[in-house]
Amino acid sequence: MKSHQSAQTMKPATAAKKLGVYLPATPAEFQEGVVSRAELGELQTNPPQWLQDLRHNGPHPRPVVAARLGVSIAGLARGGVTEPLTTEQIEALREDKPEWLEKERATQAEVRKENARIKEKKKAQED
Structure with missing residues (x-):
């Protein structure tokens, strides 16, 4: 039995959907990586400038x-x-x-x- 759990991750498309943003408009490093639940939570509670701009201006x-x-x-x-x-x-x-x-x-x-x-x-x- 494992004593530690691995962090759950999601594809960038799933994270973008949860954040309510258009994936092709996100930065390349977001599109190319994976997002952990902790990172998603951090993005939701403390969004970086690029996320604030996307949510405000779009696309x-x-x-x-x-x-x-x-x-x-x-x-x-x-x-x-x-x-x-x-x-x-x-x-x-x-x-x-x-x-x-x-x-x-x-x-x-x-x-x-x-x-x-x-x-x-x-x-x-x-x-």
């Missing part, structure tokens, strides 16, 4: 873009947004309010409303 991965626009990832694809966007590009979309974005926001609001209704129904059945 942002699709889940972050979708969340900032208030739509689903599928809604982004239906709207023709398949590439990562910067914060500036996201703000421009918010200001321009293209028809697809308004439609997808309405769809997302309906989905949330329906999910809340189902949750309430399940809760009522449990009581």
Whole structure:
């Protein structure tokens, strides 16, 4: 039986996903190495400047873009947004309010409303 545990590590893609950043925009040393759970925790609690800049300015991965626009990832694809966007590009979309974005926001609001209704129904059945 081993008395010490080896540190769990993850691929850079997994770490980038957990950090909410676009992997190709991260520094080369981040992309080429492995990240331990301790290193990930340190990055989350005490982010270096490059991570702060990426989180603030982008480019942002699709889940972050979708969340900032208030739509689903599928809604982004239906709207023709398949590439990562910067914060500036996201703000421009918010200001321009293209028809697809308004439609997808309405769809997302309906989905949330329906999910809340189902949750309430399940809760009522449990009581």
